[in-house]
Amino acid sequence: MKRETRRLLKKFFSNFSACLGFVLLVFFFIVAVGAPYIAPPKSARDPYMMPIVTWSSNPLPPSPEHPFGVAGKRDIFYGVVWGTRTAFRIGIIVTVVSTLIGLAVGSIAGYFGKLVDEILMRITDIFMAIPFLVAAIVLATILGAGLDKVIIALIVFSWMYSARLVRGNILQVKEEQFVMAARALGVSDFMIILRHVLPNSIFPVLIQASMRMGSLVITAAALSFLGIGAPQGYADWGALLNYARNWMMGSQGEALRYWYMTVFPGVAMVLFVLAWNLVGDALRDVFDPRLRM
Amino acid sequence: MLQKNLLEVRDLRVYFYSDEKRELKAVDGVSFSVGKGETLALVGESGCGKSVTSMAILRLVDSKGKITGGEVIFDGQNLLLLPESRMREIRGKDIAMIFQEPASALNPVYTIGEQILEAIMLHQKLSPSRAKEVALEMLRLVGIPEPEKRLNEYPHELSGGMKQRAMIAMALSCRPQLLIADEPTTSLDVTIQAQILELIRELQKKLGMALILITHDLGIVADMAERVVVMYAGKVVEEGNRFEIFKNPFHPYTVGLLRSIPRLDVERKKLDTIPGVVPEPSSFPVGCRFRGRCNFETGECVQEPPRTSLSNTHAVYCHHWEKVRDSNAEVLKECRAQ
Amino acid sequence: MVFYILRRLLFLPLALFGVSLLVFTMIGFLSPYQRLATFINNPERLKGENVDKLISQYGLDDPIFIQYLRWLKNVFRGNLGWSYVGKGPVFEVILERFPYTLELTIFSVIPIIFLGISLGVISALHHNRVVDHALRIFAVVGWSFPDFVFGLMVLMVFYSALGWFPPGNLSIWAETVVKSPVFRHITGMLTFDALLNGRLDIFWDALRHLLGPIFTLTYVELAFILRITRSSMLEVLQRDYVRTARAKGLSEKVVINKHARRNALIPVATVSGQTVVGLLAGTVIVETIFNRTGLGSFMALAAQQLDYASIMGGTLFFGLILILGNLCVDVSYAFIDPRVRLE
Ligand SMILES: Nc1ncnc2c1ncn2[C@@H]1O[C@H](COP(=O)(O)OP(=O)(O)OP(=O)(O)O)[C@@H](O)[C@H]1O
Ligand SMILES: [Mg+2]
Numbered sequence: 015m016k017r018e019t020r021r022l023l024k025k026f027f028s029n030f031s032a033c034l035g036f037v038l039l040v041f042f043f044i045v046a047v048g049a050p051y052i053a054p055p056k057s058a059r060d061p062y063m064m065p066i067v068t069w070s071s072n073p074l075p076p077s078p079e080h081p082f083g084v085a086g087k088r089d090i091f092y093g094v095v096w097g098t099r100t101a102f103r104i105g106i107i108v109t110v111v112s113t114l115i116g117l118a119v120g121s122i123a124g125y126f127g128k129l130v131d132e133i134l135m136r137i138t139d140i141f142m143a144i145p146f147l148v149a150a151i152v153l154a155t156i157l158g159a160g161l162d163k164v165i166i167a168l169i170v171f172s173w174m175y176s177a178r179l180v181r182g183n184i185l186q187v188k189e190e191q192f193v194m195a196a197r198a199l200g201v202s203d204f205m206i207i208l209r210h211v212l213p214n215s216i217f218p219v220l221i222q223a224s225m226r227m228g229s230l231v232i233t234a235a236a237l238s239f240l241g242i243g244a245p246q247g248y249a250d251w252g253a254l255l256n257y258a259r260n261w262m263m264g265s266q267g268e269a270l271r272y273w274y275m276t277v278f279p280g281v282a283m284v285l286f287v288l289a290w291n292l293v294g295d296a297l298r299d300v301f302d303p304r305l306r307m
Numbered sequence: 308m309l310q311k312n313l314l315e316v317r318d319l320r321v322y323f324y325s326d327e328k329r330e331l332k333a334v335d336g337v338s339f340s341v342g343k344g345e346t347l348a349l350v351g352e353s354g355c356g357k358s359v360t361s362m363a364i365l366r367l368v369d370s371k372g373k374i375t376g377g378e379v380i381f382d383g384q385n386l387l388l389l390p391e392s393r394m395r396e397i398r399g400k401d402i403a404m405i406f407q408e409p410a411s412a413l414n415p416v417y418t419i420g421e422q423i424l425e426a427i428m429l430h431q432k433l434s435p436s437r438a439k440e441v442a443l444e445m446l447r448l449v450g451i452p453e454p455e456k457r458l459n460e461y462p463h464e465l466s467g468g469m470k471q472r473a474m475i476a477m478a479l480s481c482r483p484q485l486l487i488a489d490e491p492t493t494s495l496d497v498t499i500q501a502q503i504l505e506l507i508r509e510l511q512k513k514l515g516m517a518l519i520l521i522t523h524d525l526g527i528v529a530d531m532a533e534r535v536v537v538m539y540a541g542k543v544v545e546e547g548n549r550f551e552i553f554k555n556p557f558h559p560y561t562v563g564l565l566r567s568i569p570r571l572d573v574e575r576k577k578l579d580t581i582p583g584v585v586p587e588p589s590s591f592p593v594g595c596r597f598r599g600r601c602n603f604e605t606g607e608c609v610q611e612p613p614r615t616s617l618s619n620t621h622a623v624y625c626h627h628w629e630k631v632r633d634s635n636a637e638v639l640k641e642c643r644a645q
Numbered sequence: 646m647v648f649y650i651l652r653r654l655l656f657l658p659l660a661l662f663g664v665s666l667l668v669f670t671m672i673g674f675l676s677p678y679q680r681l682a683t684f685i686n687n688p689e690r691l692k693g694e695n696v697d698k699l700i701s702q703y704g705l706d707d708p709i710f711i712q713y714l715r716w717l718k719n720v721f722r723g724n725l726g727w728s729y730v731g732k733g734p735v736f737e738v739i740l741e742r743f744p745y746t747l748e749l750t751i752f753s754v755i756p757i758i759f760l761g762i763s764l765g766v767i768s769a770l771h772h773n774r775v776v777d778h779a780l781r782i783f784a785v786v787g788w789s790f791p792d793f794v795f796g797l798m799v800l801m802v803f804y805s806a807l808g809w810f811p812p813g814n815l816s817i818w819a820e821t822v823v824k825s826p827v828f829r830h831i832t833g834m835l836t837f838d839a840l841l842n843g844r845l846d847i848f849w850d851a852l853r854h855l856l857g858p859i860f861t862l863t864y865v866e867l868a869f870i871l872r873i874t875r876s877s878m879l880e881v882l883q884r885d886y887v888r889t890a891r892a893k894g895l896s897e898k899v900v901i902n903k904h905a906r907r908n909a910l911i912p913v914a915t916v917s918g919q920t921v922v923g924l925l926a927g928t929v930i931v932e933t934i935f936n937r938t939g940l941g942s943f944m945a946l947a948a949q950q951l952d953y954a955s956i957m958g959g960t961l962f963f964g965l966i967l968i969l970g971n972l973c974v975d976v977s978y979a980f981i982d983p984r985v986r987l988e
Contacts, residue, residue: 157674367891369883414908417904
């Protein structure tokens with residue numbers, strides 16, 4: 015097992031894009047952890063609220079004082095740094111909780127089969143019948159403002175993917191020889207699922223979760239970009255980009271004058287998502303060649 | 308043999324290059340020939356390079372592999388030197404091929420008819436209606452009932468045996484001079500297997516074509532082949548006509564292969580098997596490749612075994628073929644004594 | 646084939662029923678006051694002390710399943726409430742705006758499918774060579790680009806700097822023509838209507854305004870199809886039937902374009918439903934960024950202004966489109982793969 019792990023790790027790190035993704039993730043992680051030192055909050059109030067630094071609503075270009083410039087009266091640098099924390103927080107909470115829910119639903123469906131399976135799977139279908147972003151918008155709007163509401167909305171509409179995966183695995187493994195053999199020996203289905211099936215599906219589920227992380231963070235940011243969910247001034251990349259929107263519109267001819275409003279939060283966002291996608295991709299290649307695309 | 312050879316393979320080498328850029332000598336210096344109308348069996352254990360050899364004849368080795376040497380003389384021209392466009396005219400028209408798995412060798416999204424017609428229209432330049440007649444005729448020839456209906460069916464609507472018949476019809480539709488059948492019956496059940504082989508033999512006679520039959524079933528070889536080439540780990544170890552190989556095998560590997568078929572006429576205490584498995588191409592031993600598994604092994608075997616001609620048709624590649632001959636005689640005596 | 650489609654159609658009401666249930670459950674989280682808004686068609690009636698009366702009149706404190714049936718009845722009559730954002734009954738507003746979104750979707754689907762498949766095939770044919778690596782980088786970056794980031798950058802470069810892809814639906818002069826009575830509205834989609842009216846200048850203007858959104862959606866959604874095509878093509882090229890095709894003496898072009906590609910498209914068809922989902926979600930963002938009229942920007946606006954009736958109606962409609970879209974995908978799937986047809 016140890017040697018196997020080492021072999022897989024070696025395979026993972028011999029892949030250039032996997033390394034790149036990993037390095038990016040480590041970088042973002044350091045930024046998130048070190049946020050209070052990199053961009054110290056000015057007041058003792060909620061550090062996730064970006065402080066107001068000017069009185070004019072005009073954006074200011076990068077300067078020594080505000081290295082990424084100022085948008086919507088707020089320091090972009092501060093927002094990008096603390097936004098990293100927000101991205102991690104949303105991504106990890108939503109992924110973990112929705113994966114757990116998915117594991118539970120998928121196991122129940124696969125374990126009981128028949129009617130239970132049919133009902134649970136139809137419910138899953140229904141949840142998937144509304145585009146993720148639209149569903150998240152609706153639920154977040156109904157639940158009201160606040161990051162926690164966004165997180166709930168995202169969880170409610172993203173558990174289905176793990177559920178399907180786990181159920182599929184259980185149904186497949188149920189047919190396999192060693193399970194038949196165990197069953198012939200009188201081992202209960204429950205024990206079989208616990209001992210044989212779940213350990214087998216854990217890697218695919220984790221890989222799938224890491225690949226979903228990117229789209230989750232995008233959707234969360236899309237909500238704040240549209241001004242839904244997180245309150246005004248909350249440190250979030252989507253919210254920073256929202257400030258940029260209005261200035262892009264009315265500025266034909268003043269080419270690229272407000273580039274910094276889009277580029278800094280935009281690049282942070284793209285790199286963050288890219289990192290997860292690269293890592294997820296490489297994990298899949300290493301652990302589960304069957305899922306390869 | 309008075310006939311001029313239809314196909315002559317000389318010193319053919321096919322190497323594969325793995326991701327780590329290592330050379331895998333899957334086929335390493337294989338030579339044999341096939342006369343017009345003759346049946347040659349290519350036998351050997353799984354992984355010894357039979358399929359790769361046959362693909363190399365048609366120059367269809369996949370992109371990871373390369374034909375690094377040798378000649379394939381067909382009808383007087385070296386196929387390995389032909390331009391790709393000339394080669395395409397030969398594929399399917401002069402040399403046709405049938406594969407092991409009829410289920411995966413037919414394209415699932417086109418009807419049987421579309422797939423047969425394609426070859427006919429390509430090589431014979433017939434009008435679609437005329438080509439359809441030829442296709443129907445072929446399907447009838449291979450014994451597919453209701454050929455008009457089958458023509459419009461998809462592969463998944465046919466049984467395994469029917470698929471293989473359709474495959475044969477497709478291969479024979481342009482009346483090739485040489486048919487390469489790569490384990491044509493391995494995936495079929497025994498009764499169908501016999502039918503298909505009978506069919507191939509019949510058609511071979513009718514159309515007068517030569518046949519290279521690839522198999523690891525020596526029963527089939529005894530039944531069908533005039534000449535036999537025994538391969539081991541990418542090399543030919545012995546070749547001869549059917550009687551020479553079955554009566555007087557001089558290579559320890561051939562002997563082992565023959566001993567491992569169950570027989571009713573000679574009583575033996577247990578079925579002999581050859582110990583071990585075919586090594587991977589990456590770990591072929593130097594010299595005689597059968598080395599690690601052979602009872603006759605001596606220090607000499609690290610040298611490349613020489614070719615010894617025993618008759619016009621019979622040749623063996625072994626340092627110790629005389630010892631093998633003697634031991635064969637002894638076993639025979641023992642059996643008689645019992 | 647016909648049976649297959651019919652059977653899929655039979656599932657349609659069931660799926661819609663499920664979606665309506667889900668939407669209503671979400672409505673259930675609203676207070677009776679907010680819920681009232683989701684089915685009162687006339688804003689005048691929502692004034693002052695009327696509201697409490699209306700709540701009991703409409704039975705908004707009744708058991709939930711009775712409320713659901715009542716709501717469903719309303720939905721069937723096309724009564725989805727009053728939209729503040731659209732200033733009209735929700736159903737009418739949706740019908741009026743939907744063609745814009747449909748137009749954008751149609752114009753984006755074509756390059757996504759076409760480019761995605763051909764680039765995927767090219768990538769597979771150059772497996773592990775420079776072209777393949779370049780296309781993979783192109784794809785993974787596109788896949789990681791949030792549509793709003795890419796859209797903003799397109800706006801910045803192609804509108805602010807170069808002035809090529811203007812935001813909005815139409816230029817002002819064209820807007821006046823389109824609003825005038827001589828311009829007949831047949832499909833509701835500006836480009837097609839312009840063609841039907843024989844106004845090439847308006848067609849061109851509408852198309853020019855569409856380019857930015859199309860460009861954005863295409864790049865962001867392309868990656869998925871490209872990756873699936875590439876891997877499925879790689880797998881298919883290893884298959885025995887490709888070897889059979891080569892052994893027949895077919896040229897490489899025929900082998901790839903006929904025998905390999907058709908098979909490689911089967912998995913692409915199965916996942917193209919996800920592309921439809923992505924596109925629909927994408928319209929919410931892209932229409933907002935590029936200031937376009939449409940269902941997507943309508944949803945975003947409604948959400949920002951807490952216009953519950955519009956949100957609910959819009960969601961139901963999105964669900965409907967998605968289910969229909971998936972039906973189309975299933976049918977196309979059956980066209981490509983004969984094995985499905987006969988089930
Ligand atoms: N595409 C390939 N890439 C790498 N190695 C290959 C490839 N195709 C064949 N080989 C190697 O060539 C050797 C010979 O393979 P081949 O398919 O010719 O065996 P075979 O004699 O036909 O066996 P079987 O009876 O199982 O069909 C094998 O050991 C295999 O590892
Ligand atoms: Mg083989």
